[in-house]
Amino acid sequence: xxxxxxxxxxxxxxxxxxxxxxxxxxxxxxxxxxxxxxxxxxxxxxxxxxxxxxxxxxxxxxxxxxxxxxxxxxxxxxxxxxxxxxxxxxxxxxxxxxxxxxxxxxxxxxxxxxxxxxxxxxxxxxxxxxxxxxxxxxxxxxxxxxxxxxxxxxxxxxxxxxxxxxxxxxxxxxxxxxxxxxxxxxxxxxxxxxxxxxxxxxxxxxxxxxxxxxxxxxxxxxxxxxxxxxxx
Amino acid sequence: xxxxxxxxxxxxxxxxxxxxxxxxxxxxxxxxxxxxxxxxxxxxxxxxxxxxxxxxxxxxxxxxxxxxxxxxxxxxxxxxxxxxxxxxxxxxxxxxxxxxxxxxxxxxxxxxxxxxxxxxxxxxxxxxxxxxxxxxxxxxxxxxxxxxxxxxxxxxxxxxxxxxxxxxxxxxxxxxxxxxxxxxxxxxxxxxxxxxxxxxxxxxxxxxxxxxxxxxxxxxxxxxxxxxx
Numbered sequence: 001x002x003x004x005x006x007x008x009x010x011x012x013x014x015x016x017x018x019x020x021x022x023x024x025x026x027x028x029x030x031x032x033x034x035x036x037x038x039x040x041x042x043x044x045x046x047x048x049x050x051x052x053x054x055x056x057x058x059x060x061x062x063x064x065x066x067x068x069x070x071x072x073x074x075x076x077x078x079x080x081x082x083x084x085x086x087x088x089x090x091x092x093x094x095x096x097x098x099x100x101x102x103x104x105x106x107x108x109x110x111x112x113x114x115x116x117x118x119x120x121x122x123x124x125x126x127x128x129x130x131x132x133x134x135x136x137x138x139x140x141x142x143x144x145x146x147x148x149x150x151x152x153x154x155x156x157x158x159x160x161x162x163x164x165x166x167x168x169x170x171x172x173x174x175x176x177x178x179x180x181x182x183x184x185x186x187x188x189x190x191x192x193x194x195x196x197x198x199x200x201x202x203x204x205x206x207x208x209x210x211x212x213x214x215x216x217x218x219x220x221x222x223x224x225x226x227x228x229x230x231x232x
Numbered sequence: 233x234x235x236x237x238x239x240x241x242x243x244x245x246x247x248x249x250x251x252x253x254x255x256x257x258x259x260x261x262x263x264x265x266x267x268x269x270x271x272x273x274x275x276x277x278x279x280x281x282x283x284x285x286x287x288x289x290x291x292x293x294x295x296x297x298x299x300x301x302x303x304x305x306x307x308x309x310x311x312x313x314x315x316x317x318x319x320x321x322x323x324x325x326x327x328x329x330x331x332x333x334x335x336x337x338x339x340x341x342x343x344x345x346x347x348x349x350x351x352x353x354x355x356x357x358x359x360x361x362x363x364x365x366x367x368x369x370x371x372x373x374x375x376x377x378x379x380x381x382x383x384x385x386x387x388x389x390x391x392x393x394x395x396x397x398x399x400x401x402x403x404x405x406x407x408x409x410x411x412x413x414x415x416x417x418x419x420x421x422x423x424x425x426x427x428x429x430x431x432x433x434x435x436x437x438x439x440x441x442x443x444x445x446x447x448x449x450x451x452x453x454x455x456x457x458x459x460x461x
Contacts, residue, residue, distance in 0.1 A: 077423045
């Protein structure tokens with residue numbers, strides 16, 4: 001088995017285009033996922049069953065079913081209903097990019113909400129008591145004490161979630177998008193060189209993973225520096 | 233409601249379950265092997281184990297599945313003629329799926345097991361030695377039972393991710409419940425109904441797993457005191 005570099009070299013523009021699509025999918029889904037996750041996480045720490053239960057059900061169902069099923073439900077499934085096909089959002093829902101972003105954002109919002117909830121629950125009780133002793137209202141306590149420290153402490157776990165999401169975006173290739181995996185599938189279909197095609201894709205993902213890990217390490221040093229062990 | 237496709241999908245669900253359980257069995261073996269390598273004092277063995285864990289966890293499951301399935305088939309058909317086998321070999325999707333998922337999740341499990349072994353206080357093994365146990369006795373009587381307790385939360389997580397990852401094997405043609413649902417959806421033009429049914433089946437599978445593993449965790453934590461918050 002000799003690695004055929006020429007094919008990979010010629011297909012490089014295809015992979016670079018795929019890289020852009022992967023990054024676009026990742027950025028959009030992470031942004032909207034995080035936006036939805038903060039309120040969901042706050043709901044998950046509420047003691048009111050009426051507030052907590054819907055968020056619990058949402059995260060439980062999303063986390064309990066495969067991403068592929070969720071993607072198919074949105075991409076293929078919604079077209080089953082005439083009402084959807086005739087509604088004004090149909091042009092959006094018939095686009096693979098939109099469906100993939102929607103499915104990924106929903107998926108990551110559920111996982112991130114649980115991370116944020118866990119981080120909120122782990123707030124040292126002294127901080128909460130101090131905030132109460134200062135006479136802060138609930139809103140102010142969340143805004144000034146709970147969320148800033150909880151979101152920071154969620155960083156290490158959130159970095160795992162971001163890396164999982166990077167890998168999840170590869171499913172976009174199943175609904176016809178040409179991301180990195182899609183590029184590899186195209187190359188394999190054209191030249192029937194599975195090793196060259198998929199190992200190249202794997203190298204791209206590995207590099208992206210290492211870059212993300214590095215970035216999060218830097219972010220942790222910046223925002224979690226106060227928790228790091230003392231340096232001599 | 234399912235237009236007679238219910239039984240077909242349940243058939244697929246059985247295959248999904250078989251796939252998940254067999255892959256997990258393989259993953260446990262590879263995970264233990266991986267952790268043995270990573271904790272080994274021989275440096276290049278530890279490096280090998282680290283490479284396995286890092287590279288596999290850094291590449292999407294789907295890419296690895298496609299690589300191992302198509303690449304493995306390619307490799308097999310290049311090697312087989314050299315061994316005197318003439319016919320074209322088609323990889324059995326179930327075997328390939330078990331091999332692939334087992335290989336991928338072995339890497340994840342090696343990480344879980346590593347954390348669990350490192351989480352056992354050093355004094356435990358030393359105390360075992362002080363009681364006159366030999367190395368094997370210390371390993372099986374002291375380390376393993378405690379390692380299981382510490383590994384269960386991570387293991388639960390790995391198992392849930394693996395069950396959900398089985399859906400991806402349908403992409404390379406295994407006729408699991410995802411594949412059957414896609415067929416039924418194409419035939420009846422009711423994709424939402426069938427994918428929702430599959431989602432429900434997966435939810436049942438993950439819920440039952442969660443309950444069972446939670447029971448197991450309590451069972452293994454009997455001797456541990458937990459502080460009330």
